Structure formats: structure tokens, C-alpha cells
Amino acid sequence: MSTLHIQQEVDTYAGLDSWMHRWEPRLKIGAGLVFVVGVVLLQSPLLAAVALGIAVAAAVSSRLPLSFLITRWLWVLPFLAIMALSLSMGGGLGASGEGLTLAFLVSMKALTALTIMITLVGTQPLSALMNAFTQMRLPHLPVMALLLACRYLFCFRDELQVRQRAFAARAFQPKPNRRTVSVYGETTASMLLGALDRSEQVHRAMVARGFDGRLRTSPPRAINYTDLAKGVFSVASVTLLLLVDRGFPI
Amino acid sequence: MHIADGVLGTPVVAAAAVVAAGTLVYAARGMKSEDVPRVGLLAAAFFVSSLFRIPMGITSVHPVLIGLTGVMLGRRAPLAIFLGLLLQAMLFGHGGLTTLGVNTLIMGLPALFAGWAFAATRRYPVLPRGFMAGVVGVIGGTLLVVAFLSLSSEMYSQGPFSLINLVLLTHLPIVIIEGFLTGFAARLLYRTRPEVLGIEEQRRENRAE
Amino acid sequence: MNALEITDLHYTYPDGTKALDGVSLTIPHYARTVLLGANGSGKSTLLLHTNGLLPPKRGRVQVLGQEWAGNDMRRLRERVGMVFQDPDDQLFATTVADDVAFGPRNLGLDESTVQERVHQALNELEILDLAHRPPHNLSLGQKKRAAIAGVLAMQPEMLVLDEPTASLDPLAVRHLTTLLHTLHRQGRTIILATHNVDFAYQWADQVIILHRGQVLASGDITLLQDEALLDKASLEPPLLLQVFRDTPHRPRNTAEANQIIRNTLLS
Numbered sequence: 001m002s003t004l005h006i007q008q009e010v011d012t013y014a015g016l017d018s019w020m021h022r023w024e025p026r027l028k029i030g031a032g033l034v035f036v037v038g039v040v041l042l043q044s045p046l047l048a049a050v051a052l053g054i055a056v057a058a059a060v061s062s063r064l065p066l067s068f069l070i071t072r073w074l075w076v077l078p079f080l081a082i083m084a085l086s087l088s089m090g091g092g093l094g095a096s097g098e099g100l101t102l103a104f105l106v107s108m109k110a111l112t113a114l115t116i117m118i119t120l121v122g123t124q125p126l127s128a129l130m131n132a133f134t135q136m137r138l139p140h141l142p143v144m145a146l147l148l149a150c151r152y153l154f155c156f157r158d159e160l161q162v163r164q165r166a167f168a169a170r171a172f173q174p175k176p177n178r179r180t181v182s183v184y185g186e187t188t189a190s191m192l193l194g195a196l197d198r199s200e201q202v203h204r205a206m207v208a209r210g211f212d213g214r215l216r217t218s219p220p221r222a223i224n225y226t227d228l229a230k231g232v233f234s235v236a237s238v239t240l241l242l243l244v245d246r247g248f249p250i
Numbered sequence: 251m252h253i254a255d256g257v258l259g260t261p262v263v264a265a266a267a268v269v270a271a272g273t274l275v276y277a278a279r280g281m282k283s284e285d286v287p288r289v290g291l292l293a294a295a296f297f298v299s300s301l302f303r304i305p306m307g308i309t310s311v312h313p314v315l316i317g318l319t320g321v322m323l324g325r326r327a328p329l330a331i332f333l334g335l336l337l338q339a340m341l342f343g344h345g346g347l348t349t350l351g352v353n354t355l356i357m358g359l360p361a362l363f364a365g366w367a368f369a370a371t372r373r374y375p376v377l378p379r380g381f382m383a384g385v386v387g388v389i390g391g392t393l394l395v396v397a398f399l400s401l402s403s404e405m406y407s408q409g410p411f412s413l414i415n416l417v418l419l420t421h422l423p424i425v426i427i428e429g430f431l432t433g434f435a436a437r438l439l440y441r442t443r444p445e446v447l448g449i450e451e452q453r454r455e456n457r458a459e
Numbered sequence: 460m461n462a463l464e465i466t467d468l469h470y471t472y473p474d475g476t477k478a479l480d481g482v483s484l485t486i487p488h489y490a491r492t493v494l495l496g497a498n499g500s501g502k503s504t505l506l507l508h509t510n511g512l513l514p515p516k517r518g519r520v521q522v523l524g525q526e527w528a529g530n531d532m533r534r535l536r537e538r539v540g541m542v543f544q545d546p547d548d549q550l551f552a553t554t555v556a557d558d559v560a561f562g563p564r565n566l567g568l569d570e571s572t573v574q575e576r577v578h579q580a581l582n583e584l585e586i587l588d589l590a591h592r593p594p595h596n597l598s599l600g601q602k603k604r605a606a607i608a609g610v611l612a613m614q615p616e617m618l619v620l621d622e623p624t625a626s627l628d629p630l631a632v633r634h635l636t637t638l639l640h641t642l643h644r645q646g647r648t649i650i651l652a653t654h655n656v657d658f659a660y661q662w663a664d665q666v667i668i669l670h671r672g673q674v675l676a677s678g679d680i681t682l683l684q685d686e687a688l689l690d691k692a693s694l695e696p697p698l699l700l701q702v703f704r705d706t707p708h709r710p711r712n713t714a715e716a717n718q719i720i721r722n723t724l725l726s
């Protein structure tokens with residue numbers, strides 16, 4: 001099951017060195033978000049394609065292999081293809097140019113956003129990313145819940161993997177029938193039951209180490225001029241795209 | 251049930267982000283430190299549920315656990331769903347960044363509703379209640395997907411093979427699957443941990459003790 | 460003044476399971492106490508009371524000479540460190556070092572002290588090399604050590620450990636024994652729950668045997684020679700005592716056992 005391996009891939013390229021890797025994570029997240037929002041606002045398919053080019057350049061210059069990008073794209077490409085097909089049928093007869101254009105625009109934007117996301121997440125360890133969340137001025141309890149979710153995700157995933165192996169070992173084949181659903185339902189429930197008991201125990205363990213609802217983290221790395229320059233550069237590039245998009249003569 | 255970046259029009263995305271922020275404030279209000287692990291664990295469960303694949307023709311479908319999250323978390327459900335979505339977006343590239351608000355609404359609002367409906371039908375047996383919560387969750391989510399799509403561009407609803415028709419078609423099996431799954435899950439939870447009906451309720455019971 | 464004084468403690472879980480049924484016990488300062496009992500006898504439940512993590516349903520719990528409640532509870536938790544039975548309950552941060560830093564940070568220490576404490580704790584458990592690994596893909600024994608480090612870093616004056624030896628390899632158990640001796644010599648009271656009778660026999664000063672939520676017996680290490688008692692508590696006698704069942708002198712550890720064998724063979 002390919003999904004199961006995705007998270008392990010998250011940290012695969014985190015140890016490399018590049019301008020993206022050296023960028024202070026909080027600023028990087030902020031700039032990435034601004035860039036994606038800007039791209040989503042674009043109306044010209046051509047400029048959206050340019051944005052995708054920029055995103056790919058960013059990814060490649062941070063030493064993420066192209067093959068890695070493409071395998072991640074493969075996840076959304078089927079959906080985009082179905083959408084393109086559906087839109088191009090238009091009223092049901094022949095290909096509609098307008099529909100195709102929309103499909104192209106949407107695909108470019110979706111791929112750009114995905115590429116930016118992969119680059120943001122892939123160019124530092126997951127732990128550093130989570131740390132960055134704790135160092136932003138966000139409400140403590142939801143951030144704490146995010147940290148726990150991130151941690152227990154791997155527990156669940158492992159447990160699920162073990163259970164699926166145990167199912168397979170007893171020749172269980174998931175099919176769209178009542179039995180599969182009942183097996184999955186009870187597996188879900190028993191995992192959740194375990195999770196509930198665990199959640200109480202986890203809270204006790206946190207309280208035992210002095211947790212009082214406040215999240216205290218290591219001091220963030222100082223933001224330097226290079227970090228800022230990178231931020232300005234990426235915001236400026238998307239602003240430029242938007243200006244051209246809206247017909248400003250440049 | 252995720253909508254990716256770029257699919258929806260800007261006004262829709264912006265409005266959804268604002269409403270989603272409001273929903274999250276509602277969901278997080280009055281949160282205590284003891285609620286943190288449960289919210290976190292359900293966010294993780296929500297994430298992981300997408301790994302239960304049931305093959306169906308050339309594709310496969312997976313449960314979404316909207317109803318179950320609502321039943322178990324009550325008003326905190328949208329928060330868990332938001333965190334689960336954030337992680338899915340970061341680790342899988344599932345969904346999108348700018349559509350986090352949209353997706354939180356698509357799944358969070360039906361979860362709230364399913365949780366409420368589950369609690370309101372207390373007098374009935376738990377299996378049909380769970381089934382109902384599951385069904386309500388997915389139908390609500392699907393309708394919201396359709397609503398967001400049709401608000402964004404009329405092209406999404408044109409023709410027999412329109413995107414909206416495809417969405418409706420592919421979500422039909424999930425409705426049934428999720429209904430049964432939530433029903434079975436709720437029954438098992440009810441037998442073993444009857445007090446599990448959402449944080450609010452549990453706290454009230456504790457106080458009553 | 461005692462480190463722990465419990466009088467007629469009862470605890471019932473929300474689902475109705477009676478986990479503690481009138482427990483009374485006293486643990487003096489600076490004792491090395493082992494809480495022995497079969498699965499489900501109530502060890503973990505009892506330990507949670509020593510840190511104010513479960514409110515007594517009935518009875519009294521005095522830790523470090525007083526009953527704790529409300530805002531004082533925080534001070535109690537600074538002074539009493541508790542290592543949970545399942546390290547997955549305890550480890551949550553994204554790296555081992557961050558997790559170990561969680562407690563010291565909650566104490567409000569400044570960053571350099573926090574880092575110092577983290578380093579020292581990781582060093583004591585010999586897991587410095589794991590500092591930047593995410594806890595979820597460590598082996599169970601490594602997780603266990605990380606969990607212990609997370610509590611040691613808070614430098615509590617009393618240590619409560621739930622099944623610390625479970626899933627550790629023999630070398631790690633020996634290492635832990637040495638560490639516990641060191642911590643004890645530094646003046647700490649240590650309470651440890653286990654069903655590892657062999658470990659208890661070699662390490663403890665005081666033994667408390669728990670059975671179905673009640674204290675079956677409490678006393679020194681000679682309790683472990685009482686086969687009838689152990690049988691009642693569904694425990695096995697320590698291996699050393701099984702082997703040296705009929706010798707006049709009962710060896711406490713393998714060195715003593717060797718001595719006995721040598722003497723017997725030579726005479």
C-alpha cells in the first residue's frame with residue numbers, strides 16, 4: 001500500500017543543503033502560503049504555467065529530485081485528468097475549448113500549490129516544521145493537539161499495518177461488501193477505543209511532567225537578512241505575476 | 251472529498267476561509283488541556299482512515315469518519331478535522347493549502363451535525379443511530395462539495411458527465427460504506443465505553459457524579 | 460516523615476472495575492521499594508496516585524509528608540517524577556531531545572539549563588545518539604530509555620517507575636540497575652512496579668506485594684522466600700531462590716551464588 005510509505009519519504013531529502021533548507025522555517029511557511037494564494041488568484045492559464053515553472057525551479061534548486069516530484073504528482077494527476085475530461089465534454093457533445101482552458105488553468109494551479117507544499121515540507125525535518133508551528137503565535141492547545149496528532153499518526157499507521165498484515169495472513173480480502181465494512185468498522189472502533197484509553201493516559205503523562213496547558217518550546221532561530229531577502233523575492237515574484245495577470249503594462 | 255487548490259473561485263475560497271475560522275474558534279472555545287489528547291488522537295485517526303482502502307472497480311474508496319468524529323468529539327470535531335486535513339495536506343499533498351478552509355467546512359460542519367443528530371436520538375438503538383450519523387456526515391459533505399463547485403463555476407455542472415455528477419456518483423458507495431462502518435463502530439464503542447459521546451457530555455456527567 | 464503514606468485507598472475506574480480495594484502502605488524516605496503483583500493487580504493504578512494523577516475515591520494519600528491538592532499539585536510533580544508503563548503514552552514530541560526537554564521546560568528553566576539537563580539525561584541512559592530521532596520508530600527498549608530520560612531530566616527527589624525493565628534487553632536491565640543504584644545513592648527515594656521477581660530480589664530493600672487491589676504483604680526481601688505467599692499472589696519465586704532452595708544461606712545475587720557453589724564443591 002503505497003500511502004503507508006509516504007511519511008517516511010517526508011524526511012528523505014530533509015538533510016540536504018540548499019537555499020530552501022537554510023531558510024528559517026516560519027518565514028518559509030509564510031512566504032510559501034503567500035505564493036500559493038497569489039497563484040490561486042491568477043486568471044491567465046499561461047501565467048499559471050509560468051508559476052508552475054517557478055515552483056518546479058524552486059523545488060529543483062533545493063535539490064529535490066524531479067522523480068520525487070513526479071511521483072507525488074501522480075497522486076493528483078488522475079483526478080485532474082478526470083476533471084479535464086468532464087470539463088472538455090462541456091454540454092456533452094465534443095470538446096469545448098472553454099472547458100479545456102479551465103481544466104488547464106485549474107491543473108496548473110493545483111500542481112503549483114502541490115509542488116510548493118512538497119518543497120516546504122520536504123526541505124527540513126518534519127520535527128523542525130512542527131517546531132516552527134509551536135514558535136508562531138498560535139493558540140497553545142490546538143498546536144499541542146497537532147503535535148500529538150503528528151505523533152500518534154505513526155502509531156496508528158503502524159498498528160493498521162500490523163492489523164492489515166494479520167488480516168492478509170488469514171486470507172482476508174477487502175471487497176465492497178458488508179463483511180469488509182463490518183471488519184473495518186470494528187477495527188476502526190477498537191483502534192479508537194485504544195486511542196481513547198490512551199488519550200487519558202497521555203494527558204496524565206503530560207501532566208506528570210508539569211504540563212499546565214502552556215506550550216513551552218525552544219527559542220526559534222534568529223531571522224537574518226538572507227531569510228528576509230528570500231521572503232521578499234518570492235512575494236515579489238508572485239506579485240509580478242499577478243500584476244501581469246491583471247493587465248498592468250510592464 | 252477533498253477539494254484541491256485552484257479548483258474554486260477566489261470569492262468562494264475567501265468566504266469559506268472566514269467561515270471556517272469562525273467554526274474553528276467555536277470548536278476550540280473553552281478547550282481544556284485534558285481535551286488535547288483526544289482531539290489530537292482523533293485528528294490522527296481521521297488522517298489514517300484514508301488508508302482503509304476498499305477496492306471498487308478501477309478505483310478504491312475509503313471511509314472518511316466524518317460522522318464518527320462528530321459522535322466522539324461533539325463541538326471539537328471541526329478542530330480535529332482541520333488538524334487532520336492540515337497533516338494530510340502536508341504529508342500527502344491531499345487536498346490543498348488555500349482550500350483548507352473549504353475542506354474544513356465540507357467535513358467539519360456535517361461532523362457537527364452528525365454529532366448533534368446522534369446525541370438527539372438517544373432513545374433509539376445505537377446501530378441505526380451510528381448508521382445515520384455516518385450517512386448524514388457523508389451526504390452533508392458531498393452536498394457541500396457540490397455547493398462549492400457550483401458556486402465557483404457553472405461549467406462544473408454542465409452535461410451528463412459534469413464534475414458534479416461524477417462527484418455524486420463516486421460518493422454514493424461511500425455513503426453506504428460509511429453508514430455501516432459508523433454503525434458498527436458506534437455499537438462497539440457503546441458496548442465497551444458507553445460514556446463516549448463527546449467531550450461536552452462526558453464532562454457534564456463527571457460533574458453530576 | 461515518610462516518602463509515601465497511603466491509608467485505606469480505594470479506586471474504581473469509570474467502567475466499574477475495582478482496581479484498588481483498601482490499600483494501606485508506608486514507604487520510608489530513601490527506600491528502594493518494589494511493588495510486586497501479577498497483571499491487573501493494581502500496580503499502575505496505585506502509582507498514578509503517588510503523583511496526584513488520579514484523585515483518591517476513598518482514603519488518604521500523603522506524599523513527601525503532606526496531602527496535595529489544587530495548585531500545589533504542580534510542586535508535587537516537580538518533586539516526584541513518574542515514568543509510565545507504556546512509553547508510547549509518554550513520548551509525544553517529534554524528536555527524542557525535544558521530548559526529554561518537555562519536562563524541564565515546564566519547570567520554567569532557562570534554555571541553556573534545559574539543554575544541559577537533556578544532554579545529561581540522554582547521556583545517563585546512553586541514548587545520546589538517538590537525540591534527533593523521532594520517537595515513533597525507535598525500538599521498544601529505546602523508547603523506554605527515552606521515557607526514563609524525560610523524567611530524569613526533571614531531577615525529581617522521588618522517582619516512580621512503572622515496569623521499567625519490561626522489554627529491555629539483559630544488558631540494558633543491568634545498566635538500568637546500575638543507574639538506579641546511582642540515583643539512589645544521590646539520595647532519592649525510588650518506587651518501582653514490576654512483575655519481574657528476579658529484578659526485585661536483587662535490587663529492592665522493601666517489597667510490597669499487591670493482589671487484586673489489596674496489599675497481600677509488605678516487608679523486606681525475605682518475603683520473596685515465602686513460596687506460599689508468592690503462590691497466592693500468582694507470582695513465581697526468584698530463579699536464584701528456586702535453584703538454591705535448600706542451601707542454608709540464600710544467595711542474594713549471582714556472585715553470592717557462585718561463592719556458595721565454589722564452597723560446596725571445594726568442601
Ligand SMILES: Nc1ncnc2c1ncn2[C@@H]1O[C@H](COP(=O)(O)OP(=O)(O)OP(=O)(O)O)[C@@H](O)[C@H]1O
Pocket residue numbers: 197472473474476477478496497498499500501502503504505544654
Ligand atoms: N482505564 C481503565 N479503565 C478501566 N479499567 C482499568 C483501566 N486501567 C486499568 N483498569 C483495570 O484495573 C485493574 C488494575 O489495573 P492496573 O493497570 O493497575 O494493573 P497492573 O498491576 O499495573 O497490571 P500490569 O502488570 O498488567 O501492568 C485491572 O483489572 C484493569 O483491567
Ligand SMILES: [Mg+2]
Pocket residue numbers: 502503504544621
Ligand atoms: Mg501496570
